[in-house]
Amino acid sequence: MAITITAPARISPSQYFRVLACPYQSLLASTPEARSLPGMFGSGGASEVGTVVHGMLKRSVATDLSDAVAFESVWQELLSEKEADLIRNGASHLVPLTYRANGYAVTKLLLSWHLAMMPKAAPFPGDSDIPFGAEKWLSDNSGSVGGIADLIRLGIDGPEIVDYKTGSIFQLNSNDEAEIKPVYSQQLQLYAALLHEQTGHFPAHLFLADLAGKEHEVEFTELGCLQLLSNARRLLTQMKAAVNAGNPESLAIPSQEQCRYCQVRPLCSPYNDWTEQLGA
Numbered sequence: 033m034a035i036t037i038t039a040p041a042r043i044s045p046s047q048y049f050r051v052l053a054c055p056y057q058s059l060l061a062s063t064p065e066a067r068s069l070p071g072m073f074g075s076g077g078a079s080e081v082g083t084v085v086h087g088m089l090k091r092s093v094a095t096d097l098s099d100a101v102a103f104e105s106v107w108q109e110l111l112s113e114k115e116a117d118l119i120r121n122g123a124s125h126l127v128p129l130t131y132r133a134n135g136y137a138v139t140k141l142l143l144s145w146h147l148a149m150m151p152k153a154a155p156f157p158g159d160s161d162i163p164f165g166a167e168k169w170l171s172d173n174s175g176s177v178g179g180i181a182d183l184i185r186l187g188i189d190g191p192e193i194v195d196y197k198t199g200s201i202f203q204l205n206s207n208d209e210a211e212i213k214p215v216y217s218q219q220l221q222l223y224a225a226l227l228h229e230q231t232g233h234f235p236a237h238l239f240l241a242d243l244a245g246k247e248h249e250v251e252f253t254e255l256g257c258l259q260l261l262s263n264a265r266r267l268l269t270q271m272k273a274a275v276n277a278g279n280p281e282s283l284a285i286p287s288q289e290q291c292r293y294c295q296v297r298p299l300c301s302p303y304n305d306w307t308e309q310l311g312a
């Protein structure tokens with residue numbers, strides 16, 4: 033099958049970890065052919081509700097959603113946007129999410145409790161070169177790496193970047209100890225590097241916030257953040273070069289761990305070649 037692959041204009045911090053694991057996967061995922069794959073919406077609607085929750089958490093930074101009327105009004109607004117998006121992208125079988133999405137009622141209830149109990153945010157300083165506030169665009173100088181940080185606020189030690197997560201933030205490492213998922217910690221470290229590139233200042237702290245209202249600090253070093261940014265730029269250059277050379281398949285990194293849950297696997301010829309070699 034001929035697949036229409038184009039080079040990305042940039043890499044966002046939220047994409048970086050997945051792109052690093054298999055750049056070809058992210059190229060395939062943005063093709064028109066990928067949209068019609070049933071596996072692209074394989075979470076039974078839970079991740080789509082997660083998107084609505086994420087929007088609510090971001091909206092709550094600027095708008096008080098602690099009372100039921102305000103909560104319901106914004107919830108319905110964001111839900112309608114998400115459902116229209118699903119219909120546009122050929123996933124109307126998940127609409128209405130109210131009835132079709134796994135865990136819809138529990139997720140919504142947990143969120144309403146969380147927002148009702150959330151402390152009021154401090155006002156953002158207006159006279160700063162730091163872009164304080166919710167949903168702030170951060171980018172490197174070349175525009176190769178950029179994305180929207182959920183929240184940049186002023187803490188006791190200086191600026192803090194907060195990213196909201198609706199799913200599990202932790203995973204077990206090889207020693208069976210809980211650790212913050214690298215996909216999330218690297219995302220935040222990239223935001224830190226972008227803030228530095230934009231303003232000359234690193235944040236004092238990085239946090240991941242969960243639906244239960246807890247914040248989990250992500251440790252970082254300035255050098256580590258800058259190295260991640262450099263890697264992301266290099267990755268984008270490699271992807272553009274491979275696409276321009278007409279050889280995007282060379283970016284595929286097949287592995288059991290990566291391919292097992294890959295939603296675009298039906299489009300991936302390097303995967304077929306790899307499994308044939310394994311079976312030979």
Ligand code: SF4
Nearest residue numbers: 054057286291294300
């Ligand atoms: S099937 Fe494997 S090699 Fe192919 S795009 Fe997906 S992760 Fe990459």
